[in-house]
Amino acid sequence: MRKALTITLLIMMLSIPATLTLAQEEASETEVTTHSADIKQEKTTEAEEGEFSPIIYFMSIAVASAFAMAIAAIGAAISQARAAVSAMEAVARQPEASGKIQIQMILALVFIETLAIYTLVVVLILLFANPFTKYVVG
Amino acid sequence: MIEGLPVGLEFGIPFPGLGFHDQVIFTNALIVMALIFISSLFIVRGISLKRPTRWQIILEGTLNWLANTMEETIGSGGSRYLPLIASLFIYVLVGNLISIIPGCVSPTSNLTHNLALALIVFFATPVVGIMHIGFKNFLKHRMGPVLALSPLFFVLETIGEFSRPVSLTIRLFGNIRGEEILIAVINKIASMIYYIPITVVILPLTLITGFVQAFIFALLPTIYFAGAAGWGEEEHK
Numbered sequence: 001m002r003k004a005l006t007i008t009l010l011i012m013m014l015s016i017p018a019t020l021t022l023a024q025e026e027a028s029e030t031e032v033t034t035h036s037a038d039i040k041q042e043k044t045t046e047a048e049e050g051e052f053s054p055i056i057y058f059m060s061i062a063v064a065s066a067f068a069m070a071i072a073a074i075g076a077a078i079s080q081a082r083a084a085v086s087a088m089e090a091v092a093r094q095p096e097a098s099g100k101i102q103i104q105m106i107l108a109l110v111f112i113e114t115l116a117i118y119t120l121v122v123v124l125i126l127l128f129a130n131p132f133t134k135y136v137v138g
Numbered sequence: 139m140i141e142g143l144p145v146g147l148e149f150g151i152p153f154p155g156l157g158f159h160d161q162v163i164f165t166n167a168l169i170v171m172a173l174i175f176i177s178s179l180f181i182v183r184g185i186s187l188k189r190p191t192r193w194q195i196i197l198e199g200t201l202n203w204l205a206n207t208m209e210e211t212i213g214s215g216g217s218r219y220l221p222l223i224a225s226l227f228i229y230v231l232v233g234n235l236i237s238i239i240p241g242c243v244s245p246t247s248n249l250t251h252n253l254a255l256a257l258i259v260f261f262a263t264p265v266v267g268i269m270h271i272g273f274k275n276f277l278k279h280r281m282g283p284v285l286a287l288s289p290l291f292f293v294l295e296t297i298g299e300f301s302r303p304v305s306l307t308i309r310l311f312g313n314i315r316g317e318e319i320l321i322a323v324i325n326k327i328a329s330m331i332y333y334i335p336i337t338v339v340i341l342p343l344t345l346i347t348g349f350v351q352a353f354i355f356a357l358l359p360t361i362y363f364a365g366a367a368g369w370g371e372e373e374h375k
Contacts, residue, residue: 100210100211103210103211103357104211106350106353106354106357107354107361110309110354113309114305114308114309117308117309117312117316118308120312120316121311121312124312124316124319
């Protein structure tokens with residue numbers, strides 16, 4: 001269990017620089033092609049060392065939101081599983097109280113799920129309603 | 139954009155001073171209210187004790203189930219505010235499920251709409267508490283068990299009180315909105331390859347989520363009321 005978690009975290013950490021370098025390569029490639037293409041486009045893609053390239057910006061947003069959702073799902077799944085396991089054990093021990101236990105379990109699950117939903121809302125804001133996009137795109 | 143993913147079918151009454159998405163949400167909220175109002179008028183018309191009609195049984199069964207759940211959750215006297223809770227439940231349920239009809243959008247997929255619903259609960263909670271145990275006892279309840287720690291307890295309780303409508307709002311919004319985006323994205327993927335009516339497969343999931351969220355939206359205010367009025371505490375003592 002712990003081994004699998006550490007392996008997944010390691011893979012995640014390794015994949016972040018890989019995607020970033022990919023994005024940089026892509027950005028430089030587009031710059032090269034546009035340099036040769038047109039003077040008009042050259043002006044728009046003149047974002048070099050000092051400025052922040054929009055492609056890196058959008059790539060990092062995509063990576064960040066995907067990982068945020070994944071980590072939130074891991075946490076919510078583990079804790080919901082624990083809640084469900086304890087509720088099932090309680091029902092097995094005392095079947096006549098199953099109605100009450102079920103409602104309490106649903107409540108606990110909802111409170112756990114809310115945290116994942118918060119992450120979903122943050123991800124939606126990052127993707128669709130990001131306030132900093134206008135500074136990058138211009 | 140977070141609030142309006144255009145489907146292309148939605149419509150709204152051109153209400154002055156509102157954007158298009160707000161018009162759509164406003165219109166759909168009006169549709170939900172009209173649906174509930176007219177259907178309840180028709181149900182009440184044929185009501186009888188000896189030979190209950192089909193819809194009467196459905197409505198009474200729902201209300202009985204809700205009342206029993208509330209009694210089970212917080213002890214005897216839990217179903218005291220059934221009218222408020224049940225109307226919240228029915229409104230949110232119909233609002234969640236109306237997106238099945240093509241052209242309609244769930245009004246509960248809007249943050250402002252949900253905040254309005256949550257503010258009802260937020261303002262009703264202290265009123266219920268004061269009505270049941272009096273202003274002095276209500277304040278004492280807020281102060282915590284130890285007098286020396288009462289400022290800390292008061293601040294913490296107040297912050298907790300303010301976090302409740304926020305969590306109610308965002309929970310409902312995130313669930314319904316997330317599901318709408320999921321359906322839109324899956325539809326787009328399906329129509330990229332060739333047209334598959336995949337919505338038919340996904341829509342039953344919407345039914346489950348809509349029902350559970352409406353149930354939660356009815357159950358949490360019950361618990362808040364119980365906490366404010368101190369029901370169910372006599373049983374533990």
